[in-house]
Amino acid sequence: MQKIIVLIGPTGIGKTDLALKLAPKINAEIISGDSMQIYQEVSIGTAKPTAEELRQVKHYLVNQRSIFEEYSVKDFVAEGTKAVNQIVAKGSIPLVVGGTGFYINALVNKLQLGEPGDYQTSVDPKWEKYLKENGVEKLWQLLNEKDPDAAKKIAPQNSRRTLRALTVISRTGKLFSQQQEKISPRYDALIIGLNSDREEVYQRINKRVDKMMAAGLLKEARFVYDNRAREHQAIQAIGYKEFFPYFSGEKTLDECVNKLKQASRKYAKRQLTYFKHQLPVVWLDPLHDRETPEKALNEIKSFFVDCKIKLNTLEK
Incomplete structure (x- = not known):
């Protein structure tokens, strides 16, 4: 290696x-x-x-x-x-x-999230809509409700990573934090x-x-x-x-x-x-x-x- x-x-x-x-x-x-x-x-x-x-x-x-x-x-x-x-x-x-x-x-x-994959290439439009209607803080709060471990590692102002985390969760049905741990x-x-x-x-x-x-x-x-x-x-x-x-x-x-x-x-x-x-x-x-x-x-x-x-x- x-x-x-x-x-x-x-x-x-x-x-x-x-x-x-x-x-x-x-x-x-x-x-x-x-x-x-x-x-x-x-x-x-x-x-x-x-x-x-x-x-x-x-x-x-x-x-x-x-x-x-x-x-x-x-x-x-x-x-x-x-x-x-x-x-x-x-x-x-x-x-x-x-x-x-x-x-x-x-x-x-x-x-895993750094590798190519259909769910990684774009953000789910529903989360972009949620961000536009509710703002960055509420978007992060939503992630915190769904996956507290992931939210701890993402700044509330970082809407890009928050959007991606929510997209991964909704498209894979798995927690963002758990998928991050699968590394080599x-x-x-x-x-x-x-x-x-x-x-x-x-x-x-x-x-x-x-x-x-x-x-x-x-x-x-x-x-x-x-x-x-x-x-x-x-x-x-x-x-x-x-x-x-x-x-x-x-x-x-x-x-x-x-x-x-x-x-x-x-x-x-x-x-x-x-x-x-x-x-x-x-x-x-x-x-x-x-x-x-x-x-x-x-x-x-x-x-x-x-x-x-x-x-x-x-x-x-």
Whole structure:
């Protein structure tokens, strides 16, 4: 089974920095495991690698789509597996880096819901009608009544996943959560996770939001807001929708910035919950342990010990 490396962790923990240090040392190329970095028009709010960072190491699934195009986990898995094959064909190591847990899980494992099937290719019109008539919250409440375990793993605002879960339930007669559990590995993956003291992670997130604001996040959010007439994924992304009340005159800018910080902290908590419950992770603390890069390299070396791939830098 093909070996790959996966680097995960909550937003703002330093995944990109570590990935850029690791990649040249292990002859790796990076596949973005973030659901938003695929979009060309949004960079600041998605914490996309800079132009310089993209030049340092070859990246895949970055800047490949417009926000006006549909992009699903099924697309991610298809393009992610293609990227893995391309990297392996070069004799390099695939390094998946990101924080979108469900996408990464679907790539690493053959989640049943990530595979082609008639009930997955479209959303049941009756649920779309229900959403239009009753709103996102009630749609999620309906899922919570039908399948509480599935609802726990889906944010109430994520109408796309809620619609899909309800569609799967109605078309298969089986719980969405039970079908998610029926998985088999697609790759032999070493999953390295970054995490640290919760309050320190939260402080980093707050500072990160301030840096994003200084870099022009408000302008980017305005672009998303002005184009919200069309339903696309960026509308629902943390980092953009929090500013909509400011643009409509309902809240002050400071209120919206604070809301973004709060939403980002909550998102980090949800990320960690998903990672800890859904994936086998080797955890490292980059904020308190200066040897984190070396420990990550040692984990990788051990992982490839019986593989024909040469990790020349590690063997020196």
